[in-house]
Amino acid sequence: MPAAPATARRTADDVVDAALDILDSHGLPGLSMRRIADSLDLQPSALYWHFPNKQSLLAAVSERILAPLRNSHATDFQQVADEFRAALRDHRDGAELVYSSYALGLSGVPALGLFEAAAQGSEQAQTAARTAVHYVLGFVFFEQQQEFATRLGVIDAPSADRDADFAAGVALLAAGLPAVSTS
Structure with missing residues (x-):
């Protein structure tokens, strides 16, 4: 029996790895299903074996970007924000x-x-957490856009x-947390 072709051995992780490499090299506008398939020596339709659509693939890439946060032991706002920012900037x-995957509800944000x-201890911990996530995502998006525009001159x-x-x-956000009500 002949060996299976190399393309049959591709996994979802292989596809995400290739997508992440292309993202890092070409940016989000250059991240196409065709480019990913070409990098894996596959037909674009083969990618849909692992991901039903491009958005689900982008959500998997998003999860990979945020993977370092899953093992975080950060305990204060600044530590969390710094680790989150670093993962995004990587x-x-x-x-x-x-941000796109999160907004569409396709990916969580650890x-x-x-x-x-x-x-913890704040009556508005959930609101503070959501606000901090939006702040970090927005700040880094702004940074990355400026860096790209600078590279282009x-x-x-x-x-x-x-x-x-x-x-x-981040300090302003943390300082604005209301104290726990004791009544």
Whole structure:
């Protein structure tokens, strides 16, 4: 019996790995099903064996981007925010991809639970967690867009201290947490 062709041995993880490599090299606009299939020496239709549509593949890529947060031991808002930001920044257009999957309800954001735990004791821990997630995603999306525009020569490199601005925003969020009601 002849050996199965190499394409038959591709897994969903192989597809996500290829998609992540393409994301890092070409950005979200360059992440097409055809480009992914070509990189794996497959027909584009073969990708649908593992993922019913492109959005579900992007959700799997989003989950991979956020994987470092699943093992996080961060206990305060700043630690969670820094780890979340780092995971997003590790991949070109990471914030945009994750935000899209999250907005469509296709992917969870482990930072939600981490932020909620960090706000434990606050009556509004869930609201604080959602607000912090939106802040980090928006901040990193803004950063990544500016970095791309700078690489293209469209804008000059921003002069602001992004790390300080980010930390100040997180500190404002954390400072705004109401105390636990004792009544």
